[in-house]
Amino acid sequence: MSRARPFIVLSAICLVWVMVLMSGLAIASMGAQARDDSPGRIAASNWTVAETLVALGVEPYAVSDIPNYDEWVKAPAIPASTLDMGLRNEPNLEMLAQDPPDLLITSALFSRDNARLERLMPVKVIDNFSTDQPYYEATLAMTREIARLTGRQSQAEILIAETNQILDRAAQELKDAATPLYIVQFSDAQHVRVFGQGNMIGTLFSRTALTNAWTGPTNAWGYASIPIDRLAERPEARIVIIKPYPRGVGDELAKNQVWQHLPAVREGRVSYIDPVWPYGGLISLQRLARSLVEVSTPSSAAMESHP
Amino acid sequence: MTLRAKTPAWFAACLALLALVLGYATLETQFADLSGHWWQAIVAPDDGQIRQIVMHYTFVPRLLVALLGGAALALAGCLMQQVLRNPLASPATLGVTSGAQLALVIATLWAPSWMLAGKEWIALVGGIVATLLVFALSWKRRLAPMVVVLSGMVVSLYFSAINSALLLFHQESLSGLFIWGSGALSQDNWHDTRFLILRLAIVVVLALLLLRPLSLLDLEEDGARSLGISLRKLRFAGLGLGIFITACVVSAIGLIGFIGLAAPALARLSGARTLPQRLVWSMILGALLLAVTDFAVQQLAPFTASLLPTGAMTAALGAPLLLWLLPRLKVGGTRPTPSTGLTLPRESRPQRRLWILAGLTIVACALALVVGFMLDAHSRVPSLAGLDDLALIVDWRLPRVATAAAAGLMLALAGTLLQRMTGNPMASPEVLGISAGVAIGVIALMLLPLGIAPLSGSVMGFSGAVVALLVLIVCNRRSGFAPERLLLTGIAISSLLDAMRAIVLASEDPRAQQLLSWLGGSTYYASLTSTAWIAVIALVLTLLTLPLQRWLTLLPLGAPTAKALGMDVDRSRLLLLALVALLTVAATLVIGPLSFIGLMAPHMARLMGFHGARHQLIGAGLLGMLIMVTADWLGRNLFFPYQLPAGLIAALIGGVYFMWGLRRL
Numbered sequence: 001m002s003r004a005r006p007f008i009v010l011s012a013i014c015l016v017w018v019m020v021l022m023s024g025l026a027i028a029s030m031g032a033q034a035r036d037d038s039p040g041r042i043a044a045s046n047w048t049v050a051e052t053l054v055a056l057g058v059e060p061y062a063v064s065d066i067p068n069y070d071e072w073v074k075a076p077a078i079p080a081s082t083l084d085m086g087l088r089n090e091p092n093l094e095m096l097a098q099d100p101p102d103l104l105i106t107s108a109l110f111s112r113d114n115a116r117l118e119r120l121m122p123v124k125v126i127d128n129f130s131t132d133q134p135y136y137e138a139t140l141a142m143t144r145e146i147a148r149l150t151g152r153q154s155q156a157e158i159l160i161a162e163t164n165q166i167l168d169r170a171a172q173e174l175k176d177a178a179t180p181l182y183i184v185q186f187s188d189a190q191h192v193r194v195f196g197q198g199n200m201i202g203t204l205f206s207r208t209a210l211t212n213a214w215t216g217p218t219n220a221w222g223y224a225s226i227p228i229d230r231l232a233e234r235p236e237a238r239i240v241i242i243k244p245y246p247r248g249v250g251d252e253l254a255k256n257q258v259w260q261h262l263p264a265v266r267e268g269r270v271s272y273i274d275p276v277w278p279y280g281g282l283i284s285l286q287r288l289a290r291s292l293v294e295v296s297t298p299s300s301a302a303m304e305s306h307p
Numbered sequence: 308m309t310l311r312a313k314t315p316a317w318f319a320a321c322l323a324l325l326a327l328v329l330g331y332a333t334l335e336t337q338f339a340d341l342s343g344h345w346w347q348a349i350v351a352p353d354d355g356q357i358r359q360i361v362m363h364y365t366f367v368p369r370l371l372v373a374l375l376g377g378a379a380l381a382l383a384g385c386l387m388q389q390v391l392r393n394p395l396a397s398p399a400t401l402g403v404t405s406g407a408q409l410a411l412v413i414a415t416l417w418a419p420s421w422m423l424a425g426k427e428w429i430a431l432v433g434g435i436v437a438t439l440l441v442f443a444l445s446w447k448r449r450l451a452p453m454v455v456v457l458s459g460m461v462v463s464l465y466f467s468a469i470n471s472a473l474l475l476f477h478q479e480s481l482s483g484l485f486i487w488g489s490g491a492l493s494q495d496n497w498h499d500t501r502f503l504i505l506r507l508a509i510v511v512v513l514a515l516l517l518l519r520p521l522s523l524l525d526l527e528e529d530g531a532r533s534l535g536i537s538l539r540k541l542r543f544a545g546l547g548l549g550i551f552i553t554a555c556v557v558s559a560i561g562l563i564g565f566i567g568l569a570a571p572a573l574a575r576l577s578g579a580r581t582l583p584q585r586l587v588w589s590m591i592l593g594a595l596l597l598a599v600t601d602f603a604v605q606q607l608a609p610f611t612a613s614l615l616p617t618g619a620m621t622a623a624l625g626a627p628l629l630l631w632l633l634p635r636l637k638v639g640g641t642r643p644t645p646s647t648g649l650t651l652p653r654e655s656r657p658q659r660r661l662w663i664l665a666g667l668t669i670v671a672c673a674l675a676l677v678v679g680f681m682l683d684a685h686s687r688v689p690s691l692a693g694l695d696d697l698a699l700i701v702d703w704r705l706p707r708v709a710t711a712a713a714a715g716l717m718l719a720l721a722g723t724l725l726q727r728m729t730g731n732p733m734a735s736p737e738v739l740g741i742s743a744g745v746a747i748g749v750i751a752l753m754l755l756p757l758g759i760a761p762l763s764g765s766v767m768g769f770s771g772a773v774v775a776l777l778v779l780i781v782c783n784r785r786s787g788f789a790p791e792r793l794l795l796t797g798i799a800i801s802s803l804l805d806a807m808r809a810i811v812l813a814s815e816d817p818r819a820q821q822l823l824s825w826l827g828g829s830t831y832y833a834s835l836t837s838t839a840w841i842a843v844i845a846l847v848l849t850l851l852t853l854p855l856q857r858w859l860t861l862l863p864l865g866a867p868t869a870k871a872l873g874m875d876v877d878r879s880r881l882l883l884l885a886l887v888a889l890l891t892v893a894a895t896l897v898i899g900p901l902s903f904i905g906l907m908a909p910h911m912a913r914l915m916g917f918h919g920a921r922h923q924l925i926g927a928g929l930l931g932m933l934i935m936v937t938a939d940w941l942g943r944n945l946f947f948p949y950q951l952p953a954g955l956i957a958a959l960i961g962g963v964y965f966m967w968g969l970r971r972l
Contacts, residue, residue: 065949085948087475090831092948094703098682098696116834119702188483190493191614217610225486225614225813227493229361246483251419257496261360 042150043083045091046107047073049126052143052281054078055159056152061101064088071244073277075287096120103149124149129199129221129279136203139281163282170289171208177296179269180213181238182231185278186245189252189259191227198222199278200285204292213237221279228258235263239270240295242278271295315577315588322595329602330370336606338362368494373601373617374594375503376492376560377570379510379552381593384567385574385586386514386549389521390542391455397568398553401455401546402462404564406437407557408488409466412473412481430558431551437462438550442543444966449539455546461962464903468958471827472951489809490561490618492601499559510552514586521545522582562809563618565625565802566593600624616813622806626799630782657922660915664929668712671933675708675940676700680947702835710833711939711953712932713845714898715908719931720852721890722905723912723924727859728883729793735906736891739793740800742900744775745892746826747804750811753822772892775800779884793884804900828899828954830939837897844893851886852924858883859920899954904931907961934961 041061044050050063054076062083063069069078086092091104100121106114108130117123126145128138140160147156183201184192194214195201199222205212213234218224231239239262253259264270273291277284334345341348341358349367352359380398387396398404410433414421421429444458474481494500520541556563570593571585579588601617603624608615677700718736725734736742748771782796811822833841858879861869866876891905912926938956945951 083948086950090829090950092950093831094679094699094943095682095948097699097703116832186483188486190495191483191486191491219613227365227491227614228495229365229493232357232361235357246481249483255496255498257364258361259495261354261357261364263357 041101041103043085043091043096043101043104043121044106045085045088046105046109046127047088047277048128048142048279048281048284049105049107049146050078051076051277051283052146053150055281055283056143056147056150056155058150058152062091062096064091072275073280073284074275076283093117093120105146105149128281134203135199135222136207136285139200139285143282159282163286166286166289167204167207170204170293173293174208174210174296177208177210179236179238180211180234181240181296182213182234183240183242184231185223185242186249187225188246189249189256191225192231193223193225194231195223195278200280200288201278203285204289210292210296223278228256228262231264232258232262237264237269238296239264240292241270241272243272243275314584315574315579315592318573318577319588319591319595322592322599326595326599326602329599329606333602333605334366336609338366364496365494368497368500369492369601370598371500372494372503372560373492373598375500375507376556376563377566377597378590378594379503379507379556380563380567380597381570381574381589382507382510382514382586383549383553383556384593385571385589386521386545387567388571389524389582389585390545390549392524397564398549398557399463399562399564399567401459401550402437402441402466403434403550403553404557404562405463405466405470406440407431407434407554408484408562409433409470410436411487411558412470412484415481415484416473416477428558431554434550434554434557437466438546440966442546449542455542458966461906461966464906464958465962465966468827468903468955468962471823472955472959475823475827475951476949485809485812486614486616487561489616489813490563490621491614491616491813492560492618502559503555506552506555510548513548517541517544517548518583518586525582561616561618563597563621564805565622566597569593569625570596596625597621613810614813616809619806619809619813622802623810626803626806630778630796630799657917657919657926660917661922661925661929664915664926664933668929668933668936671936671940672708672712675936676704678940678944679704680944706833706835706838707830707939707943707953708936709838709842710830710897711935713838713841714828714830714894715904715931715933715935715957716928717845717848717890717894717931718904719908719927720849720924721887721894722907723909723927724852724855724859724883724887724890725905726909727920727923728862728880728887730863730865736887736894737797737801737900737905739887739891740775740779740797741772741888741891742895743797743801743804744771744773745769745895746900747771747775747807749825750804750807750822768896769892772888772895776884776888780881825899825952827952828957829942829950829952830898831950831952833897841893841897848886848890848893849928852890853921855883855886856920856924859924898935899952903954903958903961904934907964908934911961911964 042053042058043062044053044060045064047064047069050060050069051073053060059079060082062085063078064085065088066078066082066084083095085095089109091106096104097120102121104117104121104123105126106117106123107127108125109127114123114125126142128135128142131138131141133141143156143160144153147153183195185195186192194216196212196214196216196218197205198218198220201212202222204210214224216224216226216230231237259265273295274287276288276291278288335342338345338348338358341362344359345362347353348359348362352363354360384397387398387401390396407430410429414429440462441455441458444462445455474485524541553567571589573592573596574585574588577588579585597617600621604615604617604620681696721736722734725736725739728734745768748767748769751771752767778800779793779796783793808822808826858874861872861874862876862879862883869876908927908931909923911930912923915926915930917923917926934957935953938960939953941960942951942953942956945956
């Protein structure tokens with residue numbers, strides 16, 4: 001029966017797997033160890049949590065996708081000693097397993113199958129989106145929760161007070177701002193994300209006298225993707241652009257006839273602000289508030305040049 | 308019924324009327340404030356009036372670009388189908404679109420200054436490189452239809468794998484390319500219109516010159532040659548024209564896949580017989596189809612926060628249309644002639660090679676378990692894991708290795724069954740649409756606020772697969788599961804998934820990254836329990852597959868021969884289909900809808916000389932395991948701690964081998 005031999009080999013390989021798996025299950029169930037439960041080393045797969053940890057003076061043990069954090073969130077900077085644990089939706093478990101942190105904080109968006117991760121380390125889902133609360137309240141709750149887990153309650157209260165102060169000052173300085181404005185981020189040379197309610201931009205609109213020129217529908221993260229020509233729907237509006245541009249867009253805009261003819265562009269009512277993570281935490285909110293004040297007050301007329 | 312009329316004029320007139328109505332409605336809703344000044348805004352807009360400027364630079368060029376792009380793609384599809392004598396041929400099947408996209412992604416990331424020179428030129432270079440690769444791979448076979456389509460599929464899969472890998476790492480920077488990739492037609496100047504009108508005019512003139520020799524391709528291969536036609540030159544010219552105009556469209560307005568396939572099919576169905584008729588009516592229908600879709604999309608735009616990309620919407624609307632058309636489509640006459648099929652030397656001693664393969668597979672599994680990066684005081688040095696790390700190996704590596712192996716095995720078996728059953732080298736589980744059905748179910752789950760539990764994932768995935776299977780059966784029952792019809796049904800379902808994927812990616816939903824990773828075939832979510840299940844399922848299904856070798860030996864001989872030898876062809880096809888579906892569902896649920904293994908492993912087995920049904924099955928199964936395990940290891944360790952999905956890497960490894968194999972043909 002030599003013709004049957006490959007078939008035997010194949011089934012033998014399959015059987016070996018099953019046996020290895022069974023023994024694996026047995027070993028894994030023995031391997032669970034007791035750990036002391038004061039959370040010291042914290043890994044964050046969500047940039048907003050990472051930002052908040054650093055803001056509270058905690059040095060994260062590991063953060064996801066640090067190079068892109070540096071480009072899109074920018075500040076506060078992640079300490080050099082923090083480990084990079086790979087893409088945000090797939091923290092590298094092989095790496096974490098070798099020296100597990102005391103806590104992994106993840107967000108609803110990036111967590112699937114958390115029960116499996118909990119065999120490695122405690123896992124908490126802390127999130128300022130995916131809750132019923134409005135953005136600002138959710139972010140305060142998130143900050144306090146992270147502070148409670150890390151024993152930094154006093155720092156958190158200071159951070160919150162500071163943020164309130166900055167928002168109040170912004171409201172004071174912007175009280176005469178009458179022109180509605182679009183706050184946008186470019187997707188490509190023809191499309192922008194325009195921000196509305198449901199994120200920190202919505203918070204700024206509700207806490208200051210600024211009015212949002214965009215009144216259309218927005219998605220769960222508080223923005224809508226629209227072609228540029230829809231920015232002409234409110235000809236009197238100002239446009240504030242959050243950097244960075246996706247690569248190549250800056251040059252293509254020069255050729256874009258609609259962009260060049262927008263009243264805001266022709267009349268020099270376009271301003272640029274530094275990269276800020278619109279879905280971020282209190283530090284991002286503070287930075288956005290400062291930038292907005294800077295480009296909205298009369299003294300900043302010079303800001304209308306290109307970046 | 309209008310579709311049965313002698314000329315497609317009725318159909319075209321209906322579409323034109325629809326376009327007029329929708330166009331007027333769009334004008335009324337978007338530019339009501341300009342009412343009475345429409346003509347002025349189109350011809351000579353007032354520079355100070357932003358609304359007139361918007362109308363002048365967006366509405367009009369957008370309509371023209373839709374008409375031109377639709378006509379150009381239909382022309383390209385028509386030429387390609389004529390040259391390859393295959394109703395499945397389209398610009399996308401030849402790798403032009405993915406080549407163009409890859410070139411743009413690379414330029415955006417590493418040479419942004421080149422984009423200044425005009426991104427259409429970069430896309431054109433990418434499309435031409437992909438095409439040259441396809442031609443190089445099929446040159447020795449005198450550009451035989453089957454080999455060209457096969458090479459095109461491989462090149463296409465290969466480039467999209469690289470594309471997806473880059474998109475995973477640079478999602479934020481490349482978000483604009485998602486929009487372009489899904490065919491948003493937004494215009495902001497007249498540049499694209501001028502670009503397309505000039506090139507389309509040139510290509511139409513050249514196509515008219517080729518009309519007579521191309522018509523002779525309707526004859527059989529030998530007949531055409533006896534009339535003194537150089538087949539290689541003719542095919543080169545015909546394909547070249549189609550590819551050039553496709554690259555122009557892709558570079559100007561993005562990926563719009565369905566028109567190139569559908570417009571020629573619709574023209575033929577509605578009564579265009581000769582090649583000149585088919586060309587003209589394809590172009591008219593293609594232009595109208597794209598314009599109608601684009602108007603519909605513009606009507607919907609004010610109601611949603613997401614972009615609705617026209618190219619993806621064409622596919623979403625086109626897939627059901629194609630499914631409806633299938634029972635009415637005559638594909639039998641245009642199947643690739645068997646004389647141009649793949650024939651290879653028979654390996655005299657396949658037995659020993661199988662043992663070597665089995666040995667290699669075991670070694671690969673062992674190495675994948677033991678070798679990996681170890682954390683060493685924050686430096687990342689690769690080292691062999693000692694016995695201390697048994698828990699690490701068992702907990703975090705074993706599930707991924709075993710899942711990869713099981714999925715590779717099942718997909719390879721499914722692909723082998725499918726290719727032997729249909730006698731079509733383009734067949735693979737994904738072409739059948741089952742894995743697309745699973746993926747549609749899972750995407751629906753991600754987008755609906757149902758909570759993301761693993762259980763509901765499998766339920767949704769399974770329902771998707773069952774729906775896909777039902778569609779397959781309903782559309783193919785009457786024809787007795789004829790191979791070509793089956794493949795077309797599968798392609799229609801897959802194009803629906805592509806459309807959904809493109810819409811999700813273009814909507815800039817932050818969940819897109821998770822989706823992209825799953826679609827690439829990641830073993831990240833494998834756990835010991837899920838792996839034990841999948842291993843048992845793989846084992847059982849493998850045992851079910853092996854006794855079927857008589858069917859698998861007879862079916863490739865063709866249905867009449869098999870029937871003459873006493874086989875119940877319909878029943879065996881249905882049973883094989885069910886088995887393929889089960890294998891695909893099990894594999895797709897754990898590792899995403901990757902198609903490369905199912906397409907490649909059976910071919911590689913044949914290239915290695917495994918011809919008998921049983922030897923090919925086992926050889927392909929072992930190869931599938933070997934490639935997937937290796938791919939998974941590379942994906943986990945290549946950019947540690949960043950992880951690439953195993954399916955992507957498998958496509959990269961398998962593709963190189965396969966192209967090398969094709970060269971040897």
